[in-house]
Amino acid sequence: xxxxxxxxxxxxxxxxxxxxxxxxxxxxxxxxxxxxxxxxxxxxxxxxxxxxxxxxxxxxxxxxxxxxxxxxxxxxxxxxxxxxxxxxxxxxxxxxxxxxxxxxxxxxxxxxxxxxxxxxxxxxxxxxxxxxxxxxxxxxxxxxxxxxxxxxxxxxxxxxxxxxxxxxxxxxxxxxxxxxxxxxxxxxxxxxxxxxxxxxxxxxxxxxxxxxxxxxxxxxxxxxxxxxxxxxxxxxxxxxxxxxxxxxxxxxxxxxxxxxxx
Amino acid sequence: xxxxxxxxxxxxxxxxxxxxxxxxxxxxxxxxxxxxxxxxxxxxxxxxxxxxxxxxxxxxxxxxxxxxxxxxxxxxxxxxxxxxxxxxxxxxxxxxxxxxxxxxxxxxxxxxxxxxxxxxxxxxxxxxxxxxxxxxxxxxxxxxxxxxxxxxxxxxxxxxxxxxxxxxxxxxxxxxxxxxxxxxxxxxxxxxxxxxxxxxx
Numbered sequence: 010x011x012x013x014x015x016x017x018x019x020x021x022x023x024x025x026x027x028x029x030x031x032x033x034x035x036x037x038x039x040x041x042x043x044x045x046x047x048x049x050x051x052x053x054x055x056x057x058x059x060x061x062x063x064x065x066x067x068x069x070x071x072x073x074x075x076x077x078x079x080x081x082x083x084x085x086x087x088x089x090x091x092x093x094x095x096x097x098x099x100x101x102x103x104x105x106x107x108x109x110x111x112x113x114x115x116x117x118x119x120x121x122x123x124x125x126x127x128x129x130x131x132x133x134x135x136x137x138x139x140x141x142x143x144x145x146x147x148x149x150x151x152x153x154x155x156x157x158x159x160x161x162x163x164x165x166x167x168x169x170x171x172x173x174x175x176x177x178x179x180x181x182x183x184x185x186x187x188x189x190x191x192x193x194x195x196x197x198x199x200x201x202x203x204x205x206x207x208x209x210x211x212x213x214x215x216x217x218x219x220x221x222x223x224x225x226x227x228x229x230x231x232x233x234x235x236x237x238x239x240x241x242x243x244x245x246x247x248x249x250x251x252x253x254x255x256x257x258x259x260x261x262x263x264x265x266x267x268x269x270x271x
Numbered sequence: 272x273x274x275x276x277x278x279x280x281x282x283x284x285x286x287x288x289x290x291x292x293x294x295x296x297x298x299x300x301x302x303x304x305x306x307x308x309x310x311x312x313x314x315x316x317x318x319x320x321x322x323x324x325x326x327x328x329x330x331x332x333x334x335x336x337x338x339x340x341x342x343x344x345x346x347x348x349x350x351x352x353x354x355x356x357x358x359x360x361x362x363x364x365x366x367x368x369x370x371x372x373x374x375x376x377x378x379x380x381x382x383x384x385x386x387x388x389x390x391x392x393x394x395x396x397x398x399x400x401x402x403x404x405x406x407x408x409x410x411x412x413x414x415x416x417x418x419x420x421x422x423x424x425x426x427x428x429x430x431x432x433x434x435x436x437x438x439x440x441x442x443x444x445x446x447x448x449x450x451x452x453x454x455x456x457x458x459x460x461x462x463x464x465x466x467x468x469x470x471x472x
Contacts, residue, residue, distance in 0.1 A: 024302035056330040063337035172374035183370030
């Protein structure tokens with residue numbers, strides 16, 4: 010039987026150890042390091058992309074003429090208000106009807122919530138559903154019905170003039186339906202209208218996320234600014250030509266007192 | 272008796288030892304080369320890692336600066352204004368696009384009834400375009416004129432799908448009572464007017 014030669018063993022021990030070290034280094038050092046590098050690379054790539062978005066946003070913010078856009082927002086707020094502004098709306102519709110020579114016989118509002126965001130009850134869970142509105146009411150719209158009556162013979166012309174003014178009212182108003190009926194006895198016309206007006210409430214990030222059905226707020230700091238296009242400018246130009254029938258300051262009454270009208 | 276032959280084994284042993292020495296040297300060289308390669312790979316990876324860490328730190332610092340610039344008071348005001356303005360203008364556009372222009376509908380109806388001599392009793396106009404009108408005509412000629420006018424080329428952009436759903440002759444009044452269903456086609460931005468000069472975006 011052949012004996013193991015110790016000199017032979019000594020001769021190959023170095024190379025054997027080297028191979029062993031290499032074999033151990035690959036799974037214990039190289040592979041974990043590669044995995045870490047991959048993660049870090051991804052992190053750096055994402056960070057770089059976000060930084061580019063931030064820099065683009067800074068450039069876009071620098072280009073904004075704040076005073077011009079603030080004035081435009083002030084005008085657009087009259088067309089699409091942040092809250093329902095019921096008192097001004099009622100006065101506006103009365104003005105419109107009065108100018109057309111129509112009499113308001115009835116007006117029916119179902120405004121639902123008119124409270125401000127601050128007055129809303131605190132929600133304990135982020136996932137709770139938004140408070141429900143009366144049936145037929147959407148948060149971004151206010152619908153009301155009104156009954157108008159015209160004069161003898163000219164009732165149809167009066168409603169035409171009313172609708173013409175209403176379609177060009179600065180507080181945007183649209184008619185969902187009109188029912189016209191003629192009174193056979195005195196030949197006057199009465200008109201039942203369902204009118205709708207848009208409302209754009211200011212929402213917090215969480216409320217917006219709930220509405221969109223997402224769980225978390227988006228990265229609002231890096232979120233690009235919405236572009237102000239020529240279409241927006243044209244819409245603004247159209248709105249600027251509309252007539253404001255609701256520019257009446259309705260004095261607020263004191264709250265928490267016995268008689269708020271004193 | 273033959274003398275034993277001398278065999279020189281030295282050359283073979285020396286040859287084998289020499290071969291084994293060369294082989295051992297080659298193995299060792301290969302092992303050292305592999306070790307050096309591994310070391311180089313580790314060094315390269317470590318260098319790349321350091322580069323990534325430094326890039327990450329630089330990006331984090333630049334991001335922080337950019338964030339604080341964006342969230343500064345002046346820029347926050349600008350952003351809120353822009354977002355609110357664009358959102359409201361988008362809403363206004365959607366609203367104006369979807370609203371039926373009933374003033375045009377009434378204008379055309381009034382003209383049609385006046386020209387034909389018929390009279391409008393009831394009318395229902397809905398935003399989805401459904402229109403139902405009932406009226407009276409003193410003669411078949413008046414009724415015919417009204418139908419001609421309603422179905423004319425001039426009104427084809429305003430009313431479509433015109434259907435006569437009922438026509439009754441009332442002997443006592445000597446008049447025709449009729450009911451018509453049709454589709455109102457005018458939706459969207461207010462028409463261009465002499466005073467307003469509005470145009471569609």
